[in-house]
Amino acid sequence: MPNCRDMAELATDYLDRAMPWHRRVLAWTHLRACAACRAYFDQMRRTVALLRSLTESMPPESEISESDIEAVMRRLNEPTG
Numbered sequence: 001m002p003n004c005r006d007m008a009e010l011a012t013d014y015l016d017r018a019m020p021w022h023r024r025v026l027a028w029t030h031l032r033a034c035a036a037c038r039a040y041f042d043q044m045r046r047t048v049a050l051l052r053s054l055t056e057s058m059p060p061e062s063e064i065s066e067s068d069i070e071a072v073m074r075r076l077n078e079p080t081g
């Protein structure tokens, strides 16, 4: 069974579904039992979804301004719920 630190490392693979099923089951079991990791994964899922939607509509790198980056950071730091 992964511990909480393992879970933090697994989060990206888990959310990308880039993980063998037997490891997913272990991670899922931990999530069921651990509210802290559930909250963490929830936050990660939102971040991944947001980043994905942003990269799809992303202008060429040379056109990204600092205010664009600030806007993204603000959205990432917004309280959720």
Ligand SMILES: [Zn+2]
Pocket: 003, 004, 007, 030, 034, 036, 037
């Ligand atoms: Zn945990």
